[in-house]
Every structure is written in C-alpha cells, then in structure tokens.
Amino acid sequence: MGDSVGRLQALFEGHRLTPTQRRIAHCMVRHAAEVPFLSSVELAELAGVSQPSVTRFAVALGFDGYPALRRHLREVAPARPPSDEAARNTYQQAVEAEIANLRQLAQVLADPEPTVRAGRLLADSRPLPVLGLRAAAAQAHGFAYFAAKVHPDVRLLTEGGTMLADRLEGAARAGASALLCFALPRHPRETLDALARARAAGLTVVTVADSAFSPVAKASDVLLPAAVGTGLVFDTDSAPMLLGRVLLEAMCDALPDAQARLEDFDASAAARGLFVE
Numbered sequence: 001m002g003d004s005v006g007r008l009q010a011l012f013e014g015h016r017l018t019p020t021q022r023r024i025a026h027c028m029v030r031h032a033a034e035v036p037f038l039s040s041v042e043l044a045e046l047a048g049v050s051q052p053s054v055t056r057f058a059v060a061l062g063f064d065g066y067p068a069l070r071r072h073l074r075e076v077a078p079a080r081p082p083s084d085e086a087a088r089n090t091y092q093q094a095v096e097a098e099i100a101n102l103r104q105l106a107q108v109l110a111d112p113e114p115t116v117r118a119g120r121l122l123a124d125s126r127p128l129p130v131l132g133l134r135a136a137a138a139q140a141h142g143f144a145y146f147a148a149k150v151h152p153d154v155r156l157l158t159e160g161g162t163m164l165a166d167r168l169e170g171a172a173r174a175g176a177s178a179l180l181c182f183a184l185p186r187h188p189r190e191t192l193d194a195l196a197r198a199r200a201a202g203l204t205v206v207t208v209a210d211s212a213f214s215p216v217a218k219a220s221d222v223l224l225p226a227a228v229g230t231g232l233v234f235d236t237d238s239a240p241m242l243l244g245r246v247l248l249e250a251m252c253d254a255l256p257d258a259q260a261r262l263e264d265f266d267a268s269a270a271a272r273g274l275f276v277e
Contacts, residue, residue: 007076008032009093011061016185021057022233023047026090036073040066094231101227101239108225109246118206118222119250125178127153129171129203132182133160133191139182139208139237143244147251149265150258160190165197172201182244183209183216184228184237195219208243 012025027047028035035043040058043066044051058069088096109115122128128151132140137158144156155171157164168179179198183191195205196219207220210228217223226243229236252258269275 008035008073011072015061017057017060017230019233020049020053021060022230024049024054024057026233029090029093036070038070090231094229094236097231098229098236098238101229102242105226105239105243112250114222114224115247115250116253118224118247119252120254121178121204121206121222122147122180122247122251123151123254125176125203127155127171127174127176128178128180129155129157129168129176129198130180130182131157131191131194131198133158133188133194135186135235135237136182136184136191139184139240139244140180142241143180143182143248146245146248150252150255150261157194160188160194164190164194168194168198168203169201172198172203176203178204178206180247181205181207181216181220182240183207183214184240185210185235187215192216192219206247208240208247210237210240 008025008029017025024043024047027043031038031046038046040054041051044054047054055066058064058066061069063069063072128147130140130144130147132138140156140158144154148154153174155167155176157167171179179195181191181195192215195207195216198205199219199221204222205220206222206224207214207216208224208226209216209220210226211217212223212225214223214225224243224247226237226239228240229238255261
C-alpha cells in the first residue's frame with residue numbers, strides 16, 4: 001500500500017462518517033496522488049457528490065474547511081503516485097479490516113465468562129424478546145430465526161414506534177426476564193428509549209454492540225462488543241453477526257432440552273421434505 005493511501009486512511013480513522021462522506025473518502029483513497037491538487041468542486045465531481053458535501057466532509061475530519069484539508073494533504077502526501085501495483089484495492093482493504101475485526105473478537109472471547117453469563121440469561125427468559133432496529137434488524141432476525149429452533153418462545157422486535165413499547169411491556173407481563181438487543185451504527189434514538197423501557201419493566205438487557213463505548217452501553221446490563229467495518233460506504237458487520245452465533249451457542253449450552261428440540265425439528269423437516277439435500 002502506498003504511503004499516500006496509508007496516510008489518507010489514518011486521517012479517516014476514528015471518525016464516524018456518513019455514507020456520503022465515506023464515498024468521498026473512498027474516492028480520495030482511489031485517487032490519492034491527485035487529491036492534494038484538486039479543488040473542492042473537482043473532488044465533488046470525481047466522487048459524484050455535491051460541493052457542500054465535500055466542505056462538510058472536511059469539517060467532519062476536524063478542518064476549518066476544504067482548503068485547510070487540502071493544505072494538510074499537500075504537506076503529508078507525496079506528489080507522485082505510489083508505484084506498488086500490487087497495492088490492495090478498496091474492496092480488499094475492506095475485507096482485511098473485517099478480518100482484523102474478527103481477530104479482535106477472538107481476543108475478546110478469550111474470556112468466555114460474559115458470553116456464558118449472557119447465554120444463561122437468555123435461556124432462562126420465557127419469552128425471549130430480541131430487539132434490533134434499522135441497521136441491526138438483520139442481526140436480530142438471524143438470531144431469532146435460529147433461536148426459535150431451541151427456545152420455546154422467541155419474540156422478534158424490529159419495528160419502532162408505539163407498538164414496540166407495547167410489545168416490550170407485553171413480553172415483561174408474560175414472564176420475560178431478559179432482552180437481547182443488537183445495536184449497530186448509526187444508533188437510533190428509539191433503541192435507547194426501548195432499552196430504558198425494558199429495564200424499567202424489570203428486564204435484564206444483554207446487548208451486542210459495535211463498541212464498549214457505544215451509546216447503548218449505559219442502558220445495558222451485559223454488553224458484548226464486536227467492531228463493525230467502516231471501509232465501505234455502508235458498515236460491514238461480520239463480527240457482530242459471528243458474536244450473535246457464539247451467543248446462540250452459549251444459550252443452547254444453557255438450555256437442557258436444546259438438542260432434543262433440534263432433533264425433533266430435523267425429524268419434522270425430513271418428514272415434510274423441507275430441504276432439497
């Protein structure tokens with residue numbers, strides 16, 4: 001990877017950028033040698049965004065405006081394009097970053113106690129509400145799909161509004177003792193409101209989030225962190241997905257009849273010809 005590309009990526013690290021701003025960042029990485037000499041209008045045309053978006057992007061990085069960002073780039077970036085033709089492209093860089101997130105998750109799981117504890121909490125909750133709004137809805141749906149094969153009563157919550165409060169309160173009245181929440185950037189205000197309501201109803205909140213410093217941290221009783229990738233226009237969430245499956249495994253370990261339920265499902269599926277293999 002050329003020096004100019006590496007320096008640009010270091011400049012973007014630690015900033016929560018909008019999808020439009022990430023588009024600009026990716027364009028700058030692809031054209032690292034040219035960017036220090038482009039005007040804001042030229043960069044906007046190259047990235048396919050508006051000129052005000054480029055200005056807001058520079059401000060988001062901590063500069064007074066795009067001229068200040070360009071001056072900084074001219075100071076730190078070499079004038080000649082990198083000569084390494086084998087440098088990884090944007091897509092490869094995103095994959096490498098996701099692999100790094102998975103390695104970090106493996107290190108976190110070196111201490112299995114928090115995950116084991118969370119699995120027990122979820123196994124003991126009847127019913128088990130599983131919450132995930134907006135970007136986190138897919139994670140919640142995937143967990144709930146598999147959890148329903150071993151847990152007797154899983155309730156998926158992926159829509160906000162007043163009905164969400166009704167369903168949380170209904171789960172608590174039905175005997176729920178815990179709530180599993182998937183919380184990913186950008187964090188909806190409704191997620192925080194839902195967690196506060198769940199705790200007020202007496203539920204223990206287990207949260208899979210992108211960071212231990214996530215906005216949902218203070219509203220969670222057990223927080224299990226798994227970083228998201230930010231190298232593409234939209235976040236990549238392989239680590240949170242895998243952590244959800246690990247948590248599902250821990251829950252199965254805490255359910256004495258999990259294996260019997262799986263065997264019953266397999267027998268039923270075979271009788272109905274449910275799968276082609």
